[in-house]
Amino acid sequence: MQNIRELVEVIRSNPQIYHLRVGDHLPDGSIVDQDEDAKIPAPTTNYVKMIAAGQSVMEYAPTPVLQVVSKNMALEGSTGGNNHTNMIHFTNLRVCDGSGDVMLARLSMQIAHDGDKLKEGDIIQLNLFTPLTYPPSGGGGSHHRMPAVVVHTYTKIGYSALPKELNPPMHCITMTQDEVDECVRNESQNLRGGEGGDDDEDDQYERLVEVECTAQNRCCSLYGISQVVCVCESDPVDKIDLEMVRRYCHFATTDVSKMKDGWKRNMLYWWYMTNIYNICGKDNRKEPPACLTAAIRKKYPEPNGLYKRYVPKKKSRN
Numbered sequence: 001m002q003n004i005r006e007l008v009e010v011i012r013s014n015p016q017i018y019h020l021r022v023g024d025h026l027p028d029g030s031i032v033d034q035d036e037d038a039k040i041p042a043p044t045t046n047y048v049k050m051i052a053a054g055q056s057v058m059e060y061a062p063t064p065v066l067q068v069v070s071k072n073m074a075l076e077g078s079t080g081g082n083n084h085t086n087m088i089h090f091t092n093l094r095v096c097d098g099s100g101d102v103m104l105a106r107l108s109m110q111i112a113h114d115g116d117k118l119k120e121g122d123i124i125q126l127n128l129f130t131p132l133t134y135p136p137s138g139g140g141g142s143h144h145r146m147p148a149v150v151v152h153t154y155t156k157i158g159y160s161a162l163p164k165e166l167n168p169p170m171h172c173i174t175m176t177q178d179e180v181d182e183c184v185r186n187e188s189q190n191l192r193g194g195e196g197g198d199d200d201e202d203d204q205y206e207r208l209v210e211v212e213c214t215a216q217n218r219c220c221s222l223y224g225i226s227q228v229v230c231v232c233e234s235d236p237v238d239k240i241d242l243e244m245v246r247r248y249c250h251f252a253t254t255d256v257s258k259m260k261d262g263w264k265r266n267m268l269y270w271w272y273m274t275n276i277y278n279i280c281g282k283d284n285r286k287e288p289p290a291c292l293t294a295a296i297r298k299k300y301p302e303p304n305g306l307y308k309r310y311v312p313k314k315k316s317r318n
Ligand SMILES: [Zn+2]
Pocket: 213, 218, 219, 220, 221, 229, 230, 231, 232, 289, 291, 292
């Protein structure tokens, strides 16, 4: 009986090899009926549209189902250098939702190789992921951002032929120049941190504060995201390739080699806040979690030990 169960499991979890048809006899004596298809959830409808519109997809579909349209694994990292330790494999998928809309699904570096085994038509359910929008040119002045999702964990749940027609790539609701400026200004405020100004006060600066991020006190579970493991462990600052971040980071205009540590810290705050918490944009700047702030400051310390304190944006300004 054990063997039969395993065989059924193999067949059910490899439907692209064992095409089950209605009326097929399964080894356990049962017959495939219409329900067999129904057990694979259909791709989530309207999902890409909602990300493009900046709507709250986490409430709409906490574990969305998407279908793989194509796949590309590439070695990315610093270009032209001879430091190969900076090169990282990334797998980028094009996925479609149940409405035929297509977007980029960028797999986190730690699942790039696993994701490389995915095939066209595979249906995946995202478990841990971050919806975001990105400028397709990888930075610069473009504000025709596109919807995307950074996937940290997923489950392959089935396979079916792709829909005959897919919609053309979708751009986000265009940000106005004001909104783009606001987004950049929020971060450039940070960039000036530590450089000094004429109204400096002592309480604008703080020292590195070590925090313990434990299961009982998970300080990086913030802004609607629950972290089972501390983000500093699941996505360590050490493993983040600044050259890769720089390509995505719209306010990073200097070569990493010429960046001061303050810039690097801000780029990393941006990277985590955008990727993990999906926070960037007008009136949407938030303080990074304490564990992350400490980890980033430790990695790129300020020589005088003083760091610009996070100051919430005052609503009344402008
Ligand atoms: Zn943490």
